[in-house]
Amino acid sequence: MNSSRLAASFFSRDVLIVAPELVGKILVRSFENGSVERFVITEVEAYRGEEDLACHASKGRTARTEVMYHRGGLVYVYLIYGMYWMLNFVTGEPNNPQAILIRGIAGYSGPGRLTKRLSVGKDFYGEDLIISSRMWVEENNEEYNIMTGSRIGIDYAGNEWVSKPWRYYINDKIKIK
Numbered sequence: 001m002n003s004s005r006l007a008a009s010f011f012s013r014d015v016l017i018v019a020p021e022l023v024g025k026i027l028v029r030s031f032e033n034g035s036v037e038r039f040v041i042t043e044v045e046a047y048r049g050e051e052d053l054a055c056h057a058s059k060g061r062t063a064r065t066e067v068m069y070h071r072g073g074l075v076y077v078y079l080i081y082g083m084y085w086m087l088n089f090v091t092g093e094p095n096n097p098q099a100i101l102i103r104g105i106a107g108y109s110g111p112g113r114l115t116k117r118l119s120v121g122k123d124f125y126g127e128d129l130i131i132s133s134r135m136w137v138e139e140n141n142e143e144y145n146i147m148t149g150s151r152i153g154i155d156y157a158g159n160e161w162v163s164k165p166w167r168y169y170i171n172d173k174i175k176i177k
Contacts, residue, residue, distance in 0.1 A: 004139040008130045011072030015091040015098035018072070019046040020168045022089070023146050026138040027105055029118045039114075040140065043104030043169035045151045047088075049097055054157035057097035067126050068097035075127040075135070077120060084112030087120050089129065089137075103152070104169065145171040 006025065011018060022044055030036045047055035056065045056078070067076045068090055076088040076099050088099040101111060108114040115121075118135075129136050148165040155162060 006129070006137045006139065008071070008073050010137075011089065011091050011129070012093060013072070013091065015046045015048050015100060016166070018089075018091045019044050019100045019166065020146055020148075022100060022137070023168045023170055024140050024142060024144045026140050027102070027118075028136050028138055030134055031119065038138070039105035039107065040142075040170075041102060041105055041137075042172075043102075043109070043167070045101040045103055046166040046168070047099050047101065048166070052157075052161060054151060054154040054161045055097065055099070058157075061097075065097060068099050069095055070126075072098075073128060073130045075124045075129065077115075077122060077124050079122070080112075085115040085121050085124075086111050087115050087118070087124070103167070147171045 023041055025041050027039045027041050028036065049055060050057050050060065052058060057068050061069055064078060067074050070090060071094050072091040074090040076090055077085050079085055087102045089102065090099050092098040102114065103111050105114050108117050124135070127135060147169055149167045149169065150162055150165060151167050
């Protein structure tokens with residue numbers, strides 16, 4: 001096991017603390033053919049509990065959202081438009097549903113494109129990033145200029161939730177030395 005793998009304690013904190021810290025970390029994917037690839041996480045969005053009308057948990061505990069009610073460090077995937085899997089990392093404590101949508105990795109912008117590249121599907125639902133041999137997150141010693149913005153594609157949630165600056169991304173035009 002890689003010593004730079006993020007521990008459970010990293011994911012057990014509030015989503016609004018974890019999300020900006022996740023940007024710039026390394027997403028590692030070990031494929032069935034034995035190859036291992038590493039990608040810098042470049043963009044994420046935070047979804048914070050039942051009160052957040054843009055969060056799937058706003059409708060309560062369902063079979064779809066069940067994993068969000070577990071401890072941080074698990075994977076939450078769901079299908080949109082019948083064709084794109086969305087990769088999310090659960091954060092926080094049990095029974096406080098929070099998750100981070102992974103929107104971009106180095107070389108792949110857009111959550112559907114990155115899951116296709118990473119071969120992520122329904123079988124990743126509930127995957128434990130702390131012990132998984134297929135996917136995990138590692139530290140990165142590089143420093144980046146992290147920007148914030150409003151979340152994308154959530155107009156249905158209303159202006160209060162659309163306007164929250166809960167999208168975090170690397171401003172690749174400014175590299176910190």
